[in-house]
Amino acid sequence: MHLSRSGKLKAVTPTPPAQLDRFDEANSARLGLISVQERIPDDYTRWDIEFTVDERPARLTCISPGEYGGVPHGLDGDFATILNVMYLEQGAPESGIVHTTAYQLLQRAGFPDSGQYYQSLQESLDRLKAATYTASESWRDHKRQRWTTVKFNIIERITAETQDGLGFGSGTALKIQLARPVVESIREKYLKPLDMSFVLSLKRSLTRSLYRVLDAHRYQPGAEMEAAAEFRINLQQWARECKLRETVPARIKRNLESAHKELLERGYLLSVEYEGARAETVIIYKFGDLPTSTPAPEPVIEVIPDTPVADALRRYGVAPTVARKLVADYGEALVTQKLEKFEAMIKGGYQARKKSALLVDVIRDVSGKYADPEGYQQEPQRAKASLQAASIAKRMEAEEAQLNHRLEEEFLGLDKSEQAARALNQVRMFIGREISEKALKALLRSMHAGEVEPYDIYRAVTRAASELRLGDFAHEIRHVYERQA
Structure with a gap:
């Protein structure tokens, strides 16, 4: 389905990077996971590109079932971006879940409230869930400052509560769980500035998609807030970065021409130039939104931290994803109680080949497989767990109040x-x-x-x-x- 924004859009000028206060996840933006093409053929179900990162070979692959419309493309990029923005606005919870409605998603992405767009949204979310990406030695682990390999789907799970029938409508409530690598990048604040107002003002999906990929290439690892004034790349490599199927330079230029024209007219680009011929052609972008060399401000973003009990499980060697699932499935109070029982068992001399495996088994046990160790009293521990849960809730409230206070100060300024x-x-x-x-x-x-x-x-x-x-x-x-x- 080919859709574009209808009606007259306000001619928003690009905001200088130093003044931006919205952000997007930097890995997925830089890698350009969504093809910039508005339409793709039915058999475009896979792409595979090779490139270099810090002078080392890297690779990125996407495989998507044909029944979902091939690889993510076009409007899929609008919805993927706004989901990241909404996730940040909701405090970047550890669960990776965004709570929203179909109507809110359309509104936030700048699309009208109509059946055609609800259908397009549903198709896009299905495609973002179905497509599997493998980033080999090309995903930045911001916390450890290294390149890693990850395999993921942009959306891990979609829960939709529709009012009438199976299709999305204005009353459809959505719970969307984002990819774990994306969630971890956002929570570690590996972000790039995002001019959301300018994105929403661009009329064509092709222009918005090209803008996102191009803008991401201006920010390099280690200098995520400093936008380059110029970007140059081999034209055929740029086509691969944009996930175009074309390889002939003249056709690549023609495919990108309308997007270039809009970005030039709007002042984001100062010029688009080409050097060389045939396979040696280089495209050179010069940007027009840099009146100063001041970098964008560091993101002031409060993410909701892991609960103390999940951190405690991780200290015993339980994998982070397992620890989070145990807390989500059994609740903080019960997991806290079982953790204390486990600690009492170890202190009492219980021999475990692997402590993390024993701890997980103790938490999951509902049959009484493990007897209470001597001196361990369950009821007082349960009361203590409830008190600790209340303490955690109070701490979360205090952190939310602190974040709101900072936002209020900025607004009132x-x-x-x-x-x-x-x-x-x-x-x-x-x-x-x-x-x-x-x-x-x-x-x-x-x-x-x-x-x-x-x-x-x-x-x-x-x-x-x-x-x-x-x-x-x-x-x-x-x-x-x-x-x-």
Whole structure:
């Protein structure tokens, strides 16, 4: 299905990198996991590229079943990007899960609320789940500063609660679990700046896709916040990076021409030049959005940390993914209790060939396979586990309050008119379809008059989105401001 943005889009100019405050995961952006092509033939179910990373051979492969429409392409990149953005906004939880609705995803990605786009969204999510990627010696382990090999699907799991039938609609609630390597990169803050407003303003899927791949190549490992003023690459290699099937230079140029034209007209690119001939052709991009050499600010992002009990399991050698699943399946209180029983068993002289395997077995045991060690009392331990769970919840609340305080300080540092504009944009983004323009103008007047604080509105709509209460919030806004209109 070929879809493009309809209607007149606002001519947003590119934001200088030094002023960007949105970010995307750097590995998937740099590797260009989504083909920039808007349409692909039915048999385009695999691509395989080889390149060098730090003067070492690297490889990236994608295999996707034909029944899902081949390899990810076109609008798939829009939805993959906005899922990363929403995951960051929701605190980058360790589970890797994004809570949203089909309507919110379309709105955030800049698409209209129509059956055609809901179908396209459903197809895109299916494709992102079906396609399997293998990045060989080309995935950056930011924490250890090394290149690794990972195999993953961009989406690991999709849970959809549809209201009528099997197709997506405005009321479809979604729970989307992102790939573990992507989650870990984001939680380790391996990110690159993202000009989301500019992306949303670009009309064609081809232009948006090329922009994302091109922009990612401006930021190098070790200098993730410093955008290059120029980028050059062999044209045929660039076609492979963009996941084009074309290999003939003239056809590559023709395929990218319309995207180049839009990015030049919009001021993101200063020029696109070619040097050499045939297989030796080099494409040279010069960027027009760098009025200063100041790098983008380091991302100020609070991720939700692993629970203390999961960390404790890992200290005994339990694999991180197993530790997280045990806590998710059995709950913190029970896992804490079983951990203390295990520790009492070891202290009492229980011989284990492998402590991590014994610990996992003790947690999973529901048949009484392991007798309580001498001196171990279950009920007091259970009470202690409950207290510890309450302590963890209190700590999480304190961390959330600290993050909100920082966001509030940044927001309140703006002048009042900018605060009001930003709050109104947030309301328009999430519930603009459900609120009349007159009511939105009444809300803006109320903020300018000091009758309501812009930050209160900004936080309220953001909180309603994360808690899937946008319908209630829209009702409140209508109730107050429709009358004033």
